Amino acid sequence: MHCLRPHTIFDLLDKKEKLATIPLPGRYSLTSMLERAILTALVKLGRPETIFEFGTYTGETTTLLALNSKATVFTVDLDEITAKTPLDDFEKKNFSTGRKGGKMFHGLAEAGRIKELHGDSTTMDLSRFTGQIDFILIDGGHHLDVVSSDTEQAFKMLRGGKKGVIVWHDYKNPKYEITGFLDRLSRDIALYHVEETTYVFYSTDPSDLKDTTPH
Numbered sequence: 001m002h003c004l005r006p007h008t009i010f011d012l013l014d015k016k017e018k019l020a021t022i023p024l025p026g027r028y029s030l031t032s033m034l035e036r037a038i039l040t041a042l043v044k045l046g047r048p049e050t051i052f053e054f055g056t057y058t059g060e061t062t063t064l065l066a067l068n069s070k071a072t073v074f075t076v077d078l079d080e081i082t083a084k085t086p087l088d089d090f091e092k093k094n095f096s097t098g099r100k101g102g103k104m105f106h107g108l109a110e111a112g113r114i115k116e117l118h119g120d121s122t123t124m125d126l127s128r129f130t131g132q133i134d135f136i137l138i139d140g141g142h143h144l145d146v147v148s149s150d151t152e153q154a155f156k157m158l159r160g161g162k163k164g165v166i167v168w169h170d171y172k173n174p175k176y177e178i179t180g181f182l183d184r185l186s187r188d189i190a191l192y193h194v195e196e197t198t199y200v201f202y203s204t205d206p207s208d209l210k211d212t213t214p215h
Helices: 006-010 033-046 061-066 089-096 109-113 144-157 177-184
Strands: 003-005 050-054 071-075 115-119 135-139 165-168 193-196 200-203
Touching: 003 006, 006 033, 006 135, 033 061, 033 135, 033 165, 050 165, 061 071, 061 109, 061 135, 109 115, 135 144, 144 165, 144 177
Parallel strands: 003 193, 050 071, 050 135, 071 115, 135 165
Antiparallel strands: 165 200, 193 200
């Protein structure tokens, strides 16, 4: 696993790109302001035409991705009725709290570029996205089999011949097995952990990432 200081990402942006719109955290927010800034910087650097998000929840990161890009954003949220994978306590609570009042992007102009999908990502037919996506955020189910399945799907989705980025949330979160999964994956491909955040990312073009320390 390579390690990056946050400034390494921010320093890749020009002055205009550093002007961003970042939703402020709410009661049920799961990302810090630094994490929101890092995610914004990564999407600005990637300049994606299409984005796919595993895990909509309140729609905060969905909104952030849409506000800071011109991309079409596909976001999949677990359907309680058709869910086949086990739910942890947070995911169970999600159905009673995080879904109240609709998603943050509902009613915004950017909502026209956001396409909501509902179902279990491990059983959904996502073949239509194969080779069609430029930027992917994996922040859905936290069980190892779900993260593994979403990761496998994500690599299939990446578009060839264009810079592609996959981002995982919850690295170093002691509640989940994601850390071990990503550490093992990093033995085969170059992955980058942004310090002071729980984000890890993969880039098909990491040539700008010089300030890295493997660990």
